[in-house]
Ligand code: F6R
């Protein structure tokens with residue numbers, strides 16, 4: 001069967017600042033999708049990661065389907081009503097438009113959708129990150145799909161050994177979708193050259209070269225491109241199919257043990273290590289550190305199994321302690337150097353305004369005789 005997986009997520013308000021949605025908000029979203037999904041979807045799940053609510057649907061309607069998008073939009077509107085009633089912070093903040101207009105793309109919520117022929121066994125992973133931006137997935141995707149030091153399957157399996165095709169988006173371009181396709185292993189240096197700049201170039205999707213089908217899809221939206229100003233971090237979602245001609249689940253999750261530095265955390269304006277956390281973890285220290293969750297599913301006939309929390313295993317406790325150390329260490333240097341994001345990525349305008357004021361006072365000293 002040809003199935004479409006759709007993840008649509010938004011921050012529509014949270015308790016105690018940017019920590020987590022309230023139980024009532026999540027219940028309102030869940031009730032709405034359950035009551036209105038009849039005949040539209042094969043299955044659905046509601047997740048939250050940090051302050052973001054994500055809806056996972058399986059269906060047969062293809063990517064970008066107006067009715068699926070409308071279902072998600074209306075669920076977020078229902079949740080926003082509760083957020084306002086409860087005085088939650090940032091109620092409805094990712095709903096940037098007043099009325100739904102056929103597709104949530106460009107309206108605030110993040111979207112990741114892929115359509116494929118379902119395998120007899122269909123394991124897939126749903127990642128969601130909070131307090132960071134879509135470039136956070138560049139390094140883990142590069143390591144999982146292009147580096148045999150992380151993924152021995154690239155050497156051990158003749159199918160994985162044929163490499164992968166990456167579609168990379170230039171998210172600095174606002175006139176439309178500016179994308180490039182690169183194949184590994186032949187163009188892995190070209191790929192690495194782009195992906196190192198994770199504020200500008202972002203992996204959108206990955207495809208198998210052995211079978212031609214899609215392995216991964218990430219959300220790439222940047223809210224400030226939509227709103228013309230910063231309205232919060234983009235908090236990306238990612239779907240990755242696992243096993244057989246794709247990397248194994250263990251190869252896909254292994255890179256998150258690095259706790260690599262990503263943009264985000266306090267006021268969306270810092271660099272902090274990405275911490276893999278168990279489902280339901282709120283955010284805490286310094287509006288961070290940025291977090292990522294991973295729900296592992298199996299699917300048959302578009303029906304989901306229960307999910308396994310891929311970052312709940314005790315090994316990840318050791319990773320979290322190390323990432324916490326990295327976060328604390330980076331915070332010791334406050335706003336200096338790489339601790340804070342470069343000017344163009346700052347979520348607040350105070351620094352730019354102050355520089356503009358004091359710039360005028362600079363003088364070029366007369367050369368000495
Ligand atoms: C993401 C998130 C942050 C905030 C940012 C600024 O979920 O919550 O990126 O948007 O920290 O928020 P304010 O200005 O409301 O503190």
Ligand code: MG
Nearest residue numbers: 011018051232
């Ligand atoms: Mg938020």
Ligand code: MG
Nearest residue numbers: 051052130235
């Ligand atoms: Mg968030």
